[in-house]
Amino acid sequence: MSIPTADHPATLETTTTRWHARSTSISDTVHQLALIWSGAARESQTAPASATERADAHGRATPDEGRDVRVRMRTSVLTLVVVAGRPEIAERAMSIVNALASRHPSRAIVLSPGDPDGPTTFDAHIYAACHLSALSGAEVCTEEILVKTGGELSQHLATVVAPLLIHDLPVVLWWPGDPPFASRHFRDLAAASDGLLVDSGSFRDDGSGGLRGMSAVAEDGHSVHDIGWMRLSLWRELLAGLFDHPLLTGELGNARQLRLDFARPGSAVRISKAACFAGWLAAMLNWRIDKPLRADSDSDRISGAFRHGRKVIPVEFRPVRAGLGPSMQTAGSLVRVELELAHGRVVTRARVTRQADHLLATADWNGAQVARRAGRLEPFEEAPFLAESLDRTAHDPIFEMALDRAVELTASL
């Protein structure tokens, strides 16, 4: 056990106080945290009055010190638990968490499970920091705990996390990579959390197992956020925006066919994103699943059908390779979506197409282009998506509806 140390690199704008400690047991980790914060509280009592300090109502000086007693407060909004399967993910997660710390003052616990067959080990680094902004007087305190486990303990991460949670605050579990949804190890951690953040873009195989996994977590009442789904926002927004055109809004009930092209840079065919997108359209437009997706025997296409009332709406997923450029090497990324609608003789085609990092949406109504929209895809970074899911820890009902249909659509794959 080492003693927590504080240093104060003073700058003109923000005063940051940092602490670091290391421990080899959970109870010692809890003890170290208590030492850090009790020391911080003592320090703040002797610190000069800050801008946030308020006098009492009658402006009366308190008898002995001539000033108010100030309670140093740590405003925390959540506990974030990250399971980093590999050391480099742990490193990346720590730097993302660090960058978001002041926006979401929280306790972040980054778990880095090591070799399950080795000896049982526990090694924690505790980092705490308080940033006092000279400008606003606001003080934001954050904690990050990096826990490396080895041996059997790596299979019992839920028990590692439990004593380290802040009472009552929501717990968000971020599991980068491909979470083992079916394992007990995952289920225990998910059960201890309120929300789950994953990225369906990094699910294994075709991704349909991951979709079922997310859906099961959502069914258990946890909120689920998926970076893959969030990356579809612009796609949804652009397609939806086309139908704001007064000529087109009424056509939405007349869908005739849906086609989705997705990237397949290597041999892996990952359809989770395309399935979520199709699931979303189905949920919003009240389509049922008529025929779940199946791979065509004579081509690499995957097809199925929706049903809207008595009308059958064929849906086709096409993996594409050509002309993708280096930024589109992710398997399963959407490349193009085309929704065809027909009503009497009126045919409407709404398309969203990816061009490098831009999306272009156009709608033709009886052969004439009536609407056109464009948008830029944000560069792929996890931080903004983590921030977004921390902003909205509540359920995303639209995603859950889309996910349900996507699971049903991919049930036979």
Add this chain to the structure above:
Amino acid sequence: MAAGKTAKPSATAEARPKGPPARTQPGTSPAARSRDALHVYRADTSTEPENPLRAGTRLERIPQPCILVVFGATGDLAQRKILPAIYNLRRAGLLPPESAVLGFSRRSLSDDDYRDLAREAIVAHSRVPLEEGIWDDFAESIHYQQGEFGDRPDFKVLEERLEQVDAARGTHGNRLYYLATPPSAYTQIVGNLGRVGLDRQQEGWARIVIEKPFGHDLGSARDLNDAVMGVFDESQVYRIDHYLGKETVRNLLVFRFGNGIFEPLWNRRYVDHVQITVGEDLGVEGRGEFYEQAGASRDILQNHMLQLLSLVAMEPPIAFEADALRDEKVRVLRAIDPSWTAARVRGQVVRGQYSAGWSADHKVVGYRQEPEVPPDSRVETFVSLKLEVQNWRWADVPFYLRTGKRLPKRATEIAIHFKQPPLMLFRDASTNPEPNLLAMRIQPDEGILLRFAAKVPELGLDVRSVNMDFTYGTSFMKDAPEAYETLLLDAMLGDASLFTRADEVEAAWGIVSPIIDQWREWDEAEADGTGPSEEEVAGTLADGLGTGICAYDAGTWGPAAADELIERDGRRWRRL
């Protein structure tokens, strides 16, 4: 809610029956739906055809494309606030690309001249720097039309121009008129809009945004309302008070109605009194001429302070939407007795005017020495008053309000002072605890402070008041949008929650106007030498605070009479 759900979508406002707008979309909770069904009368926001794909996307917060027509397009407000706000909304992708701006003003400018002017305004006043790519795209949407506000043929030309822009850009006939002119031009503009039929909502919607002040007294406010509502329907009118667009003012509602523990205490049983302070450290800053017409009561009290008061005192609205909110706010104002007798004004209102003094570290002149201010001005730069909201919840709970210029600091705060505990158990303690206090700071350092008693460790039973201070910025470090951005977007979306309704404006004037009238009467009497008799002055000293205007040193918290106003009730202003 069935009516609009199955109806064939239509682009015209007229085609849809008034009443519950057809906006229920997937994801709307059943509770919200049934509430809609019960709500019979409210502003018509149903001009949007239904697009189920919008649900859950940012599009729900993106209005339909429209032309923003800025009257007074070359003026200060347009340059400092409106153009930068529109640019920032465009930049953030919150306005559809078809949207357009049409400036209308007396100055003779070409479209390109006006684009240059807009560019300079944005560079100078936008909270984020101008990006060339976005600007090029935005600039194309900016147009200008020269015209006189009082000239009907110019409005005919405006109408034609609007049709051209509409056809070129595809704004579906939606128009938002923004009156960024001096108030004296409002009636002319509204009248001419009506005469050429620009108020009509045939293809799309037509809405009008009016900047405060809404009148300078009750009579003129009524005249303005009559003029506006002779042309537009109330549901088309958006009276903007940028104060209500502030994040923290809206947070006040969330704080009250999103937390279960405060509302049970929010009444006469637990609350001793409420203090509302809007302090400014600045003087009139070269706007002497404007201030001479306004004074603190018109500039701050009638709008900002009474808005804050109604938000603090209102009953929970039945829904978080425009008319339900405004119904409750106006009820608070109606519960304040508007009959101001001379004795009541004398006893419950203090007006002050700053004289020379020290503002922080620099010496400043008195109000009467400010440019454009006459040396014998009797315009108040400070007003402090005691109000009672006479309803079941608040009877006998005084609300003390104070606002002024050249006070020691800029601070806007609402403080709820709770009653003393019924019994003091800690008699031996060297200090008895102060009663609990809940302070909501609107600016600066938005946040919430709760004061409670705690035992001092080890020293017997010494009790001390401690402040638990939550600064909004420490849990959500995010750039809040400018109030004008929020409000412009709301007006385009047809959400009038944060705008003031005609009856609210009149109710607020109903409280403030009689006070100003009484002051004028006293001032005239004093000027004529027919001021109060000696007996009256004696009476004043016995039952009131005086009839005249009290001087206070710049850099202090107002005249001594303001302290007396609250201290004689056994209370004190909270030190800020």
